[in-house]
Amino acid sequence: MNKIYNPDKAEWGTVLKRPTQTVADIEQTVEAIFKEVQSNGDATLKKYTEKFDGVIIENLVVSENEIEEASALVSQQLKDAIQLAKNNIEVFHKAQKTSKVSVETANGVQCWQEKRPIQKVGLYIPGGTAPLFSTILMLAVPATIAGCEELVLCSPPNKEGKINPAILYTANLCGVKKIFKVGGIQAIASMTFGTESIPEVYKIFGPGNQFVTVAKQIATKYGISIDMPAGPSELLVLADDSANAAFVASDLLSQAEHGIDSQVILVSTSKDMIDAVEKEVEKQLPELPRKDIAEKAIANSKLIYVADDQTANDLINAYGPEHYIVCVENEDFFVNNIKNAGSVFIGNYTPESAGDYASGTNHTLPTNGYAKQYSGVNLDSFMKSMTFQKINETGIKEIGAAIEIMAEAEGLYAHKNAVTLRLNSLK
Ligand SMILES: NC(=O)c1ccc[n+]([C@@H]2O[C@H](COP(=O)([O-])OP(=O)(O)OC[C@H]3O[C@@H](n4cnc5c(N)ncnc54)[C@H](O)[C@@H]3O)[C@@H](O)[C@H]2O)c1
């Protein structure tokens, strides 16, 4: 990391710039692949799987046999850990259920709002550099609680043309039946348009690299909705002298190891803490199996010194991190005043990894500053709110005249007439 920044407000944007490519950078590639998938279906999926994943795939569909084989390859210890995580994710997402909202807005005018599941959902499970089977829990568990009818899962195959056993095991555990060996832009295109093998869906969920993220954004042009742009992982840690520098460094490295385009930021009012964390990063980094990736991500990352708590909080809100660890004595001030963050982790014993796997919160979160306008995946992501109303004779008499006057003022006489006919029938 090296350089310690102490930016003026005017420099925040430049210093905190993310290393990821934008929609404009990748759009052309995405559009070209989308068009090809739309006209040539499976053949295009196979072509780009060969090009980007380096493997020739005969059949995109994962068979029952492959799922059974996978289960035998996953250790009991890992199965138990997955079950523990699943239980906690279920508890937290079931608790997000809300009850029907119903109110009589005027005499005889009953209005209510109820939620209904999105019928067909697509789940993208990243698998380029690491098989993120934990993401299945984050998507399939709330989709099932919401009551979604059709779950379609896509994940890239490895060089042997297979999906990692832990992904297949977890998908099966979560009741996902339609699993396909395809990743990247081509996977998002397949769920957008549908192909001979892969059904189209109404909404696509899941994180991925910058190609996947831009592809999801482009999919919205074709009438598909998405959870949010959930791209390369990010973490911002706010630490003062009450923090444990080794813990902070381990957290920064945990997100740096995701990909070379990940970004991790340390913000502190203590230069001693910044120095201590930097030393710890240097100590811990060489021990990591993914040190080459983490080292490149660390090069995108920043150490930021700020003079006071208010400046720190303003800068963090301007950045809008995906993950935000608060490890300071003045914890309440920061927790109460955070406006833009995907998920917040508080105190020395709350590593970001807890949210990635097993505490119960969802790890599919907005990156690239999108925490300013998007929520992370939650139960409501898999549902739509529908409104209902029932008006009786008293009710139409109560509000009918107002509707007639408003419709007439908008010049919409058919609207007015729909009320007038009813009012006349009651005279
Ligand atoms: N924001 C979140 O909630 C969240 C959660 C988990 C993971 N992530 C992020 O997900 C990402 C996973 O990335 P990954 O690469 O390991 O897996 P991935 O599955 O997202 O992407 C792999 C696919 O990318 C495509 N691809 C690779 N190079 C390409 C190129 N040059 N042009 C076009 N397509 C190309 C290939 O088709 C490949 O199958 C990481 O960046 C990680 O930080 C984010």
Ligand SMILES: N[C@H](CO)Cc1c[nH]c[nH+]1
């Ligand atoms: N940190 C990622 C979200 O940015 C989620 C994840 C999955 N596995 C490990 N981490």
Ligand SMILES: [Zn+2]
């Ligand atoms: Zn992670």
